[in-house]
Amino acid sequence: MTENGKGQTGVFVAAAAATLLIVVLFSLFTGPKAATSETPDTPQAVQTSNRIEEESFFLYFAEREGRFLTSEERTVSTARDPWQLSQKIIAALIEGPERGSTRTIPAATRLRALYITTPKTAVVDFSREVRGEPKGAAAELLTVYSVVNSLAVNIPEIDAVRILIEGNRAETLSGHIDISEPLTPDMLLVR
Structure with a gap:
């Protein structure tokens, strides 16, 4: 070279x-x-969604006469997460009312699973104890709509609720109210 x-x-x-x-x-x-x-955009979005806040919601229990539902306000600390709030609502329904209302879900009932599907349907899987002792049509109606109203009224991401028992679809809880399809809230039952 x-x-x-x-x-x-x-x-x-x-x-x-x-x-x-x-x-x-x-x-x-x-x-x-x-x-x-x-x-700055990314962490702020994550922090906002995970921030713990006081969240108020209404639970629906049976009134003493057992013909209508009545609301009871509760407050919990939670992230604004529809799944987490749904779990807390169902747990509070199982624990029962704090004031003069009547329990709608037997105390021995366990929440086996809960998830939210599209389009905006919560699927709530209860243990067999949700059926409780034999009850009439009115009591069964209030049990079903206690769950449906408490979830769909409080959580914008839920429009309807499907109730499962032991992981399976059921026709009714105890022979009266059809739960084979997702149900939407019925506020005419609330007084």
């Missing part, structure tokens, strides 16, 4: 090194600025 060829190779290597250095320096000085301008 000629001396002139060695000089051109050296110039080429020097130019490539200088270009690489410029790219590295450019990315160091502009990279954090670009990342900084994008990152």
